[in-house]
Amino acid sequence: MTTISAKIIEDSRGPGPFYKRLTTMELTYPRFIHSEFMTHRMFSRNASSSRAIPVQRQIEAMIADPAIPLFWGSNKPGMQAGAECTTAVPVRNITDPNGYTEHLLRHMYLSREEAYIDEMHHAIAKAKAYDYAGYHKQIINRILEPYMHIKVVVSSTEWANFFELRDHPDAEPHIQLLAQEMRKALIASQPQNLDIDQWHLPYTLDEDKGEAKRRANNQDGYWSALRKVSVARCARVSYKTHDGQRPDYDKDIALYDQLVGAVPLHASPAEHQAKPDGYMIKFCANDGRWFHPELHGNFVGWCQFRKKLERNLAKGNSFGVAA
DSSP: OOOOEEEEEEEEEOSSTTOOOEEEEEEEEEGGGHHHHTTOTTOEEEEOOTTTSOHHHHHHHHHHSOOOOSOOBOOOSSSSOOSBOOOOEEEOOTTOTTSSOSOGGGOEEEOHHHHHHHHHHHHHHHHHHHHHTTOOHHHHHHHHGGGOEEEEEEEESOOHHHHHHHSSTTSOHHHHHHHHHHHHHHHHOOOEEOOTTOOBOTTOOHHHHHHHHHHOSSHHHHHHHHHHHHHHHHHHTSSSOTTSOOOOHHHHHHHHHHHHSSSSEEOGGGGSOEEEOOEEEOTTSSOEEESOGGGOTTSSSEEEHHHHHHHHHHHHOOOOEEO
């Protein structure tokens, strides 16, 4: 089974009609469409990394839920495939030392799904061989990527262009299904209302809020601690650790310090946290203005934590900034 899903992680609206809704989703989809998803620049996103997931855990996940095509289009000129193809597929004959052969009588034929899974198991066998030989998972997991799912956390105030392009009959079928799942999730979710001194913080739990409140000396300290926890978990694209364990408040604070204290700064997980910007109404005209549009980044009406970090960094030193 191939999983394509969208789950709302955090959904917020500012304190007035001028604010756009800010939504964070956790997506799961085949890694083979990830490059298409990455073309949408109004999105802030982080993805699970092949460098971080242990090889055996990745293999177990693939066997349980392999990423194989849901639509098997036939060949024709152009980017869009033709009608569904059901032809059996010739595969390598394991008794033939040359692998593939031109001799049709020596081919073994499998269904399209069986042939795809057959190739996945060849990749798994090769990955296990590299693992046995002592190679790092950042190399081994590359062999497995065509059959992997990927988890992505994405935040945005701008969804219309994505849906116009991807929830469309001409779109690649798997990203079209993803867009439809994302649209359904947005429609079903009810955003929370935030004041201008409150933060949109994906992956923070009630227990984190209680812990931050217990430790903080003031409101700024409270929000600062929760931002750090949120950044760490957005970097992992999960509440849980890479080993599947429950989140640890102190370890997440430490991970944040590793990311933000690094040179250069690892800032992309800090794009998902944001607070409503102030808005000044011009009573003599039909429009108004935001107090800090330079902090919005790729959001509209929300001050993005990454922008605040970068501004503070620019004032304090000349370190570079990494995506």
